[in-house]
Amino acid sequence: MAALCRSFPGKLACLGKQVPVVCSAQVRWLNLQEYQSKQLMADNGVTVQRFRIADTPQKAKEAAKELNAREYVIKAQILAGGKGKGTFSSGLKGGVKLTKSKSEIQPLVEKMIGYKLKTKQTTGDGVLVKKVMVAEALDIARETYFAILMDRDHAGPVMVGSPEGGVDIEEVAAKSPELIFKEPIDITAGVTDEQAHKMAGNLGFKGDLQAQAANQMKNLYKIFLKYDATQIEINPLGETPDKKVVCFDAKFNFDDNSSFRQQAIFDEEDKSEADPREVQAERSKLNYIGLTGDIGCLVNGAGLAMATMDIIKLHGAAPANFLDCGGGVKEEQVLEAFKLLTADKNVMLQTGNLRRLDAMDVR
16 A cells, blocks of 8 residues: 555555656655554444553453453564465464464464564564554455545545555555546545545445445544544445444554644554664654665755655666755754764765755754
8 A cells, every 4th residue: 555546656546546756765654553553443432343452461351251252362562464375483474363262362462572584575574563463353255445535636634445455555556447436625625424425335335334434534534633643544334234334454654744743643653663763863853765866865855855865766776765944944854864874784875955054953
């Protein structure tokens, strides 16, 4: 979903567009762990499975007793996708496990917490797992896909849905584009009943299930607005045999620019999986994104930084980073910026475009 309908350089799969780009930098949005997203939904009227979070095998065992479910699903909590097909450094295969036996939960979690999980989306030898989610496993009669995200072409939020859920949505968009449905949202009117019912119908929900699904979509849009989200992705949005519509898996992104008014959300950020250089840059109020080239860049202003990176790329080289110090940069920040550049072993050459240091605000 990272590239789907997001209005930034690259391939916009579900909109069927290819945007040429010389050099691009990612937008740094807050990502929540799955259990945090589910709690946010549960607190705002969206139907999710009953679940508990555990950071030790013993707590996982106790969580299972509290839930007292017919069947359980245990999921390692890391931000990277592909957990189900991942491998732990303990030798355990799969970061998502199903069991009907409470007694099996603790031994399983003992091979998860404290070990690294490597998936197709992680780098190096994987990500250290510190928590697992123990949830009630529900049967799914049918899986669909639903998302709300910002789209530049529509100058606002768009609902995206497909009756083919539970799979990689980019693959669905590539193989069966007719199964991708889009519905632009008027930011002043919000999601209307007509739009919600239409999208629910496109996803294959009928009768009472269509009404349930439409209500879930409207509640998700309320969350989207209330918390300044840039993306809410539900995959799958499922239909159970007992005729309930449930959000089984969720991914939320939030606009970093809203951190001043969404402090409670941003306080939940787990930075253990983030690039330590980006974490350090954030502390110094620098805009830094690590790339894979060997020419370090230190620039005042995002536009000039992008232009500098484009020039480097145009002449056959590759930037090692995006680093924008901002207009009100202080002497201490410049020092931290140089530390970031020189700490990168890949950097062979540094380039910069800054105002004279004696003209900067160094108070």
